[in-house]
Amino acid sequence: MANPFKFFNGFNLTLRHIARPTVTTSYPQAKRAKQPRQHGRHVLNRYEDGMEKCIGCELCAGVCPVNCIYVRGLDNPPDHPVSPGERYGYVYEINYLRCIHCDLCVEACPTQAITESKMFEFSFTNRADAIYTKAELLVDDQGNPQRLPWEDWRSGEAAMTGGWMRATSPAGDASFEGVVQWTADLGEGVRAPEAGQSENRDDVATGSKQIREVFYRHLQPEDVPLDRRGLQGLVRQAKEKIPEGMLERLPRRHRGEK
Amino acid sequence: MNPLLALSDPLFDHGVTGVIILIVLIKIVVGFGALMNAVILMIWFERKAISDMQSRIGPQRWGPFGLLQTMADGLKLMGKEDLIPAEADRFVFKLAPFLVVIPAFITFAIVPIGGTMHIAGHVVQLQMANPPMGILLMLAMSGISVYGVMLAGWSSGSKYPLLSSVRASAQMISYEAALGMTIVIVILVTGSLTTHDIVLSQGGNILHWNLIRLGLVPFAIFLIAITAELNRPPFDVVEAESELVGGFHTEYSSFRFAIFFLAEFMNTITMSAVMVTLFFGGPAGWVPPVAHLKWIFPIVWFLIKTTIFCFCYIWFRAALPRFRYDQLMDLGWKRLIPLSLGWMLVVAGFLISWRWGLLMGSVVIFAWLVLTRAFELGKTRESGPERVLPTIGQRPIPGPVIRKLSDGDS
Numbered sequence: 001m002a003n004p005f006k007f008f009n010g011f012n013l014t015l016r017h018i019a020r021p022t023v024t025t026s027y028p029q030a031k032r033a034k035q036p037r038q039h040g041r042h043v044l045n046r047y048e049d050g051m052e053k054c055i056g057c058e059l060c061a062g063v064c065p066v067n068c069i070y071v072r073g074l075d076n077p078p079d080h081p082v083s084p085g086e087r088y089g090y091v092y093e094i095n096y097l098r099c100i101h102c103d104l105c106v107e108a109c110p111t112q113a114i115t116e117s118k119m120f121e122f123s124f125t126n127r128a129d130a131i132y133t134k135a136e137l138l139v140d141d142q143g144n145p146q147r148l149p150w151e152d153w154r155s156g157e158a159a160m161t162g163g164w165m166r167a168t169s170p171a172g173d174a175s176f177e178g179v180v181q182w183t184a185d186l187g188e189g190v191r192a193p194e195a196g197q198s199e200n201r202d203d204v205a206t207g208s209k210q211i212r213e214v215f216y217r218h219l220q221p222e223d224v225p226l227d228r229r230g231l232q233g234l235v236r237q238a239k240e241k242i243p244e245g246m247l248e249r250l251p252r253r254h255r256g257e258k
Numbered sequence: 259m260n261p262l263l264a265l266s267d268p269l270f271d272h273g274v275t276g277v278i279i280l281i282v283l284i285k286i287v288v289g290f291g292a293l294m295n296a297v298i299l300m301i302w303f304e305r306k307a308i309s310d311m312q313s314r315i316g317p318q319r320w321g322p323f324g325l326l327q328t329m330a331d332g333l334k335l336m337g338k339e340d341l342i343p344a345e346a347d348r349f350v351f352k353l354a355p356f357l358v359v360i361p362a363f364i365t366f367a368i369v370p371i372g373g374t375m376h377i378a379g380h381v382v383q384l385q386m387a388n389p390p391m392g393i394l395l396m397l398a399m400s401g402i403s404v405y406g407v408m409l410a411g412w413s414s415g416s417k418y419p420l421l422s423s424v425r426a427s428a429q430m431i432s433y434e435a436a437l438g439m440t441i442v443i444v445i446l447v448t449g450s451l452t453t454h455d456i457v458l459s460q461g462g463n464i465l466h467w468n469l470i471r472l473g474l475v476p477f478a479i480f481l482i483a484i485t486a487e488l489n490r491p492p493f494d495v496v497e498a499e500s501e502l503v504g505g506f507h508t509e510y511s512s513f514r515f516a517i518f519f520l521a522e523f524m525n526t527i528t529m530s531a532v533m534v535t536l537f538f539g540g541p542a543g544w545v546p547p548v549a550h551l552k553w554i555f556p557i558v559w560f561l562i563k564t565t566i567f568c569f570c571y572i573w574f575r576a577a578l579p580r581f582r583y584d585q586l587m588d589l590g591w592k593r594l595i596p597l598s599l600g601w602m603l604v605v606a607g608f609l610i611s612w613r614w615g616l617l618m619g620s621v622v623i624f625a626w627l628v629l630t631r632a633f634e635l636g637k638t639r640e641s642g643p644e645r646v647l648p649t650i651g652q653r654p655i656p657g658p659v660i661r662k663l664s665d666g667d668s
Contacts, residue, residue, distance in 0.1 A: 010577035014311040024315045 031154055036194055037167045039101035040119040042094055043145045044138045045112065045162070046186040052082050052138070053113035053183070054089035060105035060114055068098035069105060089113075092134040097127065103164050112182050115162030117145050121152035143187025159188065167194040267388045268381045277378055286367075289386040293366050293524060300523045301328045304572050311576040332516055340512040345415025354413060355510070355517035357406030361399035362524040368395050368453050369531040372541050372557040383454060384541075384557065392452035393441055396532055397434070400487055403525070404430040407489070407496065410518070411506035422505030425583065426489065426496040432590040433486035433493075439598035440480040443605050444468055444536050457540035469537045472605060477537045479598045481570075484529045486590065489522070490571055492578035495586060530567035531560075538563050596629055 025032045045053045056073020074090035082088040105114050124130050129150065140146055144158040162185075168177060178193040185191060227236055269278055302317065302325055309316030317324030342351055372384030389395060404427060411423025445451060447468070448459045460466050469477050486493040497505040507518045534540055541556030581589070600622035607618030 011573060014573060014576040017313055018307075018310045020313055022310075022315050023313045026315070026318075 034118040034157070034160060037164045038118045038120070039103050039164060040117045041096065041122060041132070041151075042099075042105070042114055042137055043117050043161050044089070044092060044114055044134065046139055046143065047084065048184045048186055048189065050141070050186060051084050052088060053111045054092065055083055055085040055111055055113070056087040056089040057110065059108040059110065063104045063108040065102060065104065066098045066100055068095040068100075069093070070095075085111075089134065092137060094132045094137065095130060096122075096124075096132060097130045106162075106165050107168075112162070112165060115165050117161040118157060118163060119145070119151060119153065122148070122150055124150055139186060141186075143185055161185075162191060163194040166191060267383060269383070278380065281377060281380065281382055285382075285386050289367065289371075290363070292371075293363065293527070296527050297520055297523050298328045299325075300527055300568060301331075301519075303568065304523070304575075307569060307572045308576050311573075335512055335516040335519075338512040340514065341509070343415050343509050346509065347413040347415065350409050350413035351509075352514070354406050354410035355514045355521070357409065358403050359406075359517050359521040359524065361403040361406070362521045362528055365396050365399045366524070366528045366531065368392060369528070369535055370453055370457050370540050371531070371560050373553060375553050384553070385454065388452055388454045390452060392450070392454075393445065393456065393532075393536070394451060397438060397441065400430075400434065400437075403521075404434075406521075407506050410510070414506070414509035416509050418502045418504075419506050419508050422496050422498070422502045422508075426506060429489075429493065429496060429586060429590070430487055432587065433483045433594070436479055436590065436594035436598045437483040437487060439595070439602055440476045440483065441536070443472055443476045443598070443602050446602070446606055446609060447471065453535050453540075457535060457542065460539035461542050464539075467537065467539045467542070472537075473601070475597065475601050476605075477533075479594050479601075480533060480536065482589070483594060484533060485571065485574060486586070488525050488529055488571075490526065491575040492581050493586060494580055495583050498580065526571055527564065527568060530564045530571070533567055534560065534563040592633060596626070600626065 047053060056071060058071045058073060061067075061069040061071045070091065070093040071089055072091040073087040076082055076086060076088050101116065101120075103116055106112075106116060109115075136146055136148060138146070145153075145161060147153045147158070162182070166178075166182060180190055180193065182190070224233075227233060269281065305327070306316045306324070317327035320326035320330045342348060367386035368389065370383065370385040370388075375382045375384060407426040407430070408423045411419040411421075411426065414420070444456060448456045450456065450459075456468075460468055460471075464470065489496045495501075497507075502508070507515055510518060541560040543556065543559030545552055545555045603618045603622055604615060608615030
């Protein structure tokens with residue numbers, strides 16, 4: 001016979017949920033951490049010396065499945081070149097009413113000139129605003145994406161560009177995944193690899209967090225990572241929160257080191 | 259002076275004067291205001307508590323902790339268009355919300371929310387009214403609110419509300435039987451119908467509470483039956499958003515919908531209060547030896563107990579899935595009514611002497627065995643539930659079943 005007290009399991013569970021933290025993020029006030037490799041609106045990058053990376057080759061326009069990119073290249077003026085190569089992107093337009101954020105343009109780009117930020121919170125009230133020209137797409141003199149009035153940028157979000165490119169392998173070889181193969185960017189230098197399928201990544205540097213780490217207290221018991229389970233897990237988490245200097249003062253046997 | 263009136267309320271002992279009328283008016287106004295405010299708080303409390311149980315935030319924008327959310331919702335509803343469907347029976351459609359909300363008010367009038375006070379030399383019971391028929395008024399009012407729900411569904415001239423009203427009338431009538439039976443048990447030991455006497459007889463310590471004195475079973479039956487009376491989850495087949503799109507109030511909008519909403523939560527509070535009155539000694543509780551504020555502690559006790567039950571309803575809603583209609587009828591007719599009837603017989607027997615009690619107990623156990631056997635036999639009968647209702651997961655096949663029922667074995 002079935003255990004009749006199992007009927008009360010639901011009561012127990014709902015009551016225990018009161019003590020748990022809420023999963024809701026009050027969205028317009030607070031934002032949840034963006035996912036690794038998220039696709040947002042594009043940026044056109046520059047080299048560290050301020051030169052534009054785009055060489056006007058139109059590969060991105062060619063590969064775009066929805067024909068939302070319009071590029072026209074032009075020979076670099078000899079006296080003040082815009083890009084290091086022979087040609088540069090004279091016109092660069094992306095129509096965001098068409099873009100599906102597939103990132104094929106990022107994959108096609110030979111110079112990592114076009115990458116995607118994680119910004120998806122932008123909207124416009126007329127069609128003309130939906131077409132981003134080079135003036136809007138190009139990073140500013142500090143290397144940050146331009147903050148347009150109809151976009152919702154928060155602190156730290158501007159640095160999170162090119163995540164998808166830095167998570168996969170630009171060379172196309174899976175063994176190079178997460179290995180730095182990209183050129184340095186203006187203001188940022190060589191950016192850290194983004195969380196990819198492999199372990200070779202730096203979540204702190206890229207500001208991305210895996211969702212099961214954010215909400216691990218809402219996971220089923222068997223899904224909780226081993227080092228977070230039970231009393232020992234609680235102690236371990238508490239130790240993670242201790243500031244660096246405090247831990248040094250503890251005796252060696254309490255530091256959790258071998 | 260009507261002797262019957264004087265019997266129940268000491269306020270009218272020395273005739274009715276202007277002061278007494280004023281006291282009664284004040285009681286009515288204060289009670290009305292308190293109930294309305296309690297409803298607003300209850301709606302907020304329900305939304306907050308259930309969102310906590312589901313790891314959500316709940317209302318938070320209007321006022322501190324979202325306390326004014328109910329007011330905002332009410333204002334929004336007032337501003338909406340008041341629709342009456344073309345097929346509706348206009349008079350009944352307009353009447354139905356009031357048939358639900360007025361009984362909810364009246365039921366609260368008989369609930370004692372505190373002990374007694376002395377105002378201007380008069381003994382004042384802290385309850386709006388103490389009629390000699392007492393708790394029967396509550397049964398009568400819940401009977402009228404069935405009409406409200408039923409007529410609302412019927413007069414809408416729409417399919418889902420009609421289904422809902424059919425369900426409502428069947429459900430509320432079948433659970434009213436078990437409800438009445440448990441009230442009879444309480445009245446048997448109290449010897450009086452008035453709520454004031456019911457509360458007084460439970461005074462003293464916690465062992466005198468009807469909860470303990472009658473055994474836990476009448477309370478459990480009452481709790482289940484009253485939840486069904488209120489159409490609250492898990493017995494909300496009447497409203498059943500996922501099946502009937504809100505049920506009887508599908509076609510209602512604006513102010514009339516607000517009234518239904520108000521009545522539902524008012525009923526929740528009122529029935530919690532009635533439950534506290536019947537089984538938990540009402541305002542009974544420890545009173546500290548303070549000189550002048552003694553009257554306030556019973557009220558606090560009453561509020562605490564009622565709030566706990568309001569929370570219980572919310573807890574039910576969060577924890578339990580909705581009953582299927584046939585499960586609902588099974589529980590009501592096959593379990594609760596026989597159980598409450600049997601328990602009533604046993605209690606009545608013990609009230610005479612312990613010999614009668616044991617005799618009644620054995621009779622009830624025998625009847626229970628017979629009933630269990632009858633249910634078993636009934637299950638395997640040709641027209642039993644297993645033949646007519648397919649088990650979950652199978653598609654119902656009405657053709658062959660109907661042919662078999664009408665033509666006999668083929």
